[in-house]
Amino acid sequence: GAVVSQHPSRVICKSGTSVKIECRSLDFQATTMFWYRQFPKQSLMLMATSNEGSKATYEQGVEKDKFLINHASLTLSTLTVTSAHPEDSSFYICSAERGGIYNEQFFGPGTRLTVL
Amino acid sequence: DAKTTQPNSMESNEEEPVHLPCNHSTISGTDYIHWYRQLPSQGPEYVIHGLTSNVNNRMASLAIAEDRKSSTLILHRATLRDAAVYYCILITRTYKYIFGTGTRLKVLA
Secondary structure, eight states: OOOEEEEOSEEEEOTTOOEEEEEEESSSOOSEEEEEEEOTTSOOEEEEEEETTSOOEEOTTOOTTTEEEEEEETTEEEEEEOSOOGGGOEEEEEEEEOOSSSOOEEEOOOEEEEEO | OOOOBOOSEEEEETTSOEEEEEEOTTOOTTOEEEEEEEOTTSOOEEEEEESSSOEEOSSOEEEEOTTSSEEEEEESSOOGGGOEEEEEEEEOTTOOOOOOOOEEEEEEO
């Protein structure tokens, strides 16, 4: 149990276009999902916290107008990278919080975004 | 947010035990200690967690210091598939995961 999927797993786009990444909790409901970004050889950096039915909370330095997050249901959150540029190329990982005593997070497999 | 400190890298021979240390001197009484590992081009995978007592599961053991300012992840018999980056994370009241640099484990055949 506690499986999180991401789609697509890999995407290549042209500079200036927008890209949507989906994160789904397959066998549990997640009121809270998180989006991370990871550059090569670096650690994961939290971008934002996504709460079902409300606005996302962004970490300091993350542009909310560039990284649009929508958490429309208890099993789906989407991250849209708007007007993507080469510097947005990265590995994007989502996680879903299952709840319980310590609210552990389960991570998706990640999405590799390459902006040309 | 509480921070963790881990060695950047470690090596182990296959079939031998591995002890991965983590320092978390600013841990508070309600923080849980979680360990995750990340294989190349994959999302992090849960390994083990604990609060005060040592913990064992099928993947590993977690030894927590009495003052809780450090912990050690123990892989009893390292295999080539255990080569990954291991992250020690403190789960705070905000439930945000703050990832440190992690330890890159290399397993030698």
